[in-house]
Amino acid sequence: MSTLLRRPAVYALIAAGTFAVLLAALWLGGGWPQPEIPGLPSPGPVTSFGLPIVRVVHDACAVATIGLLLAAVALANGADTRRHLTRLAGQWALAWAATAVVTQVLTLSDLLGLPVGEALESGFLINFSTEVPQGEAFLIVTLITLVIAAATTLTLGPAGRALLLALAVFAVLPPAYVGHSASAADHNLAVSSLMLHIAGVTLWVGGLFALVIALRRSDDLPAAVGRFSALALCAFVAVGFSGAVNAWIRIGDLGELWQSRYGLLVLGKLAALAALGWFGLRHRRRTIVALEAGTTSRPFLRLATAEVGVMACTLGLAVALSRTPPPDAGSAHSSHELLGYTLRPFTLGRLITEIRPDPIVILAVAGLAVAYVLGARRWAGGSWPAGRAVAALAGLAVLLYATAGGIAAYGPAIFSVHALQYALVGTLAPALIALSAPLVPLREVWTPLRAAAEGPRARALTHPWAAFGLYAAPYLIFYAAGLFEPAQESLAVRLAVWVVLFTTGTWFFCVALGLDPLPRAIGPLQRMLMLAGALAVQAWMAVVFLAGPVQGRDWYDDLALPWAPDRAADQLRGAALGPGVAAVTIAALLVVLAARRRGAARRVAAEEPAAATRP
Known part of the structure; x- marks a missing residue:
């Protein structure tokens, strides 16, 4: 990861902006840790503040792993470059596994209402990891990411790298599958839209991350950007469509967009998506043209770095949104408990x-x-x-x-x-x-x-x-x-x-x-x-x-x-x-x-x- 140290000020600024957006969104959405009440159980400030922060780092590691594997599979040309990207993805996968373990422990502390030390001493960690959906989800993530990290040390062909990419994309889905959307009124549609949303985001953000960080000085950059451009457009459509569907299910009424804290955060994500759309349009009209002409790569890299910064801040906003209770969607989305949706009597x-x-x-x-x-x-x-x-x-x-x-x-x-x-x-x-x-x-x-x-x-x-x-x-x-x-x-x-x-x-x-x-x-x-x-x-x-x-x-x-x-x-x-x-x-x-x-x-x-x- 030595490449990251070449521009420490830029990356520090992006990290600071991400956590600032996270904390501001937690405060606005109501997910800000509440003061402890004497006599009532509390996980303490380490868990209350640490859980959303670690979750952002966890998501960032997932994005980096997937982006580097995507670049190794579909963006880069040379065998040495692909091998380097795969090994780099393995390092990020190890970090992803570590943050998944920390997230699992902090989630247990949050659910039990006990500080981390007492939660670990309670003896519930194994049961939580094997019997509770949230624990099972992060256990699956940990196991898959460890497999990915180990596999990247091997000599892999195109099929092997593609399999690792598929595993990495799959690994981001279990937490979404057991999250808030699983308890939504139309939970099948909510979970499906959220899984598509997360998969699209990780491929989109991760691919751009790989271009800016790992391929910025590579001769493959113009060709890689050309390939990524089509994928980014597809991801933009998928992310926007699935995000709109999921927000509609959770909100139920357009008025809640500006009348509820959850709706205000959704509007924030919508503004971020619009900004990213502008970045993409600017790339297609200006920077990619200059890059393909062979004149200079600086305009593309500068704009892409700013785009990565907006994407990183959006990750912080998304974590805060996941900890914000949505408004009651009312009876408009009443559904059968097992089916997950309303089903009228059958007729041809x-x-x-x-x-x-x-x-x-x-x-x-x-x-x-x-x-x-x-x-x-x-x-x-x-x-x-x-x-x-x-x-x-x-x-x-x-x-x-x-x-x-x-x-x-x-x-x-x-x-x-x-x-x-x-x-x-x-x-x-x-x-x-x-x-x-x-x-x-x-x-x-x-x-x-x-x-x-x-x-x-x-x-x-x-x-x-x-x-x-x-x-x-x-x-x-x-x-x-x-x-x-x-x-x-x-x-x-x-x-x-x-x-x-x-x-x-x-x-x-x-x-x-x-x-x-x-x-x-x-x-x-x-x-x-x-x-x-x-x-x-x-x-x-x-x-x-x-x-x-x-x-x-x-x-x-x-x-x-x-x-x-x-x-x-x-x-x-x-x-x-x-x-x-x-x-x-x-x-x-x-x-x-x-x-x-x-x-x-x-x-x-x-x-x-x-x-x-x-x-």
């Missing part, structure tokens, strides 16, 4: 018209759509077949409806809707997208995908048995391993299952249909056998639903929805809807493959007489 019309928006899902689907369209426009001068583009957008529309529409709303409450949802996410949407040859345009947008699609891992995964295993395993494991109820109870598990079903399904159908250029040649008969195997998987699922035990008995008992259908009869409907829709989709693809095979045979037959008559 509501299955179509009801919406269950999720910021993570919406932005992910929108990002895929934009990436596909941009890649299609770049391919061969924009002469991309319109039919393929329609198939891609139709598949993404199905995915969005299944994960943010009426099916997403009623899926956790009605098993037959749940089964239909998994058929749409894991089979219909991937099949439509595979018909659009998605890897071709995506490789135009994301160049690392080109090398990955031709490497040994891609060749192994395009083996028919490997692709089939990826498709079948989630269905076979999900119900056998008892993941059904956790997926209904936990937003994180539910999102993870959707991602697994969609990605494995898309890969399987891309291999089976063969519209994308892949490193392994597969014959038509093998492709049809792959689809026949997928039909067998869906038939097995139907048998499990028809002859197996009732799924989610305890979950549906706890829901106790008065309008819920009979569970046994509904599971029979689920066997027809879920595996049935998937089977019809696969059968249609078999027809497509058979038609392609007949067409190829006709072309060969037509060419043979012509070749025979040639002199």
